[in-house]
Amino acid sequence: MRARQSTASLLADPATPPELAARLELVEDILDFAESELSLPAQGQYRHYVALDRDAVVYNVMAAPRHDFAPLLWCFPIAGCVAYRGYFQRSRAEAKAAELAAEGFDVHVGGAAAYSTLGWFSDPLLSSFLWRDEADLAELLFHELAHVRVYLPGDTAFNESYATFVGQEGARRWLDGRGMEEHRRRWESRTQVRRLFVDFVLQWREKMAEGYRELRQQEAFEADLDALRDGLWSGMRAAWLEKRPSAAEPYDGFFLAQPSNARLNTVADYHGQLPAFAKLFAAAGADFAAFHGEVEALAQMSAAQRSERLAGLEAGSDQDSSR
DSSP, X not given: OTTOEEHHHHHHOTTSOHHHHHHHHHHHHHHHHHHHHSOOOOTTXXXXXXXOXXXXXXXXXXXXXXXXXXXXXXXXXXXXXXXXXXXXXXXXXXXXXXXXXXXXXXXXXXXXXXXXXXXXXXXXXXXXXXXXXXXXXXXXXXXXXXXXXXXXXXXXXXXXXHHHHHHHHHHHHHHHHTTOHHHHHHHHHHHHHHHHHHHHHHHHHHHHHHHHHHHHHTTXXXXXXXXXXXXXXXXXXXXXXXXXXXXXXXXHHHHHSOOOHHHHHHHHHHHTTHHHHHHHHHHTTTOHHHHHHHHHHHHHSOHHHHHHHHHHHHHTOOOGGGO
């Protein structure tokens, strides 16, 4: 808060480095597009800049049982229960992760370049993300603004999948609207590789979940569950390294790291419900204002009703009567 500088004053100051001024002007264009074309509440957001001394602004700790994917939840005022706990110091996040690991949980610590205060405060532009590729920057800002538009306390997967869809579709429209064909080609190429990675992880995560369920129903011993876990992780690693295209090599570290159900959960939270939101967007006539309204209606449903509606959308069997 003390370090933030007004973007307006930075743009008016002739001493501001030209590269920084150009980025701030780019953000203004992205925010204008978010407001006018995506029905996102950009007013008052990202009007200050903060230069950080690190690549991430916050470090999130996530945890899950070794033989299950039900995430450990932390509950807070306003935000409700979420599947992560954030720290501004990496050392504190790693200390919490070590504590949870000692209790028998799978853990994951991930650095986040941005966050949203859900409209309660004016969120700043941060050096941790400002210098990203133009398309990636737009996608990130649209994602965070989506949290300001719709946020459902207590449902991390719903919130993050919705925001991920808005970020991706918004970036696609912004690139098209600005005639940035070369940027669009590069961004689409990265998006296709990311989609390949996500689909692969989600398929293996479901395979693991089914295997754990079957053994628990058989009242298997802990050693049997551990053996299944080791075999599945080894199989997933081998399958990825054998079949993935060279363009997907940057994702290798995800599979080579210590096994963690919590790490798999991060992919499911941000991408697991994307097909359902894509169907909902199409049903809303690809109109963002109508789409946000439908998402707001989903957020008013009970958890069981919302789950049923999303499942129906993904299966292509959604009907008005299910709303």
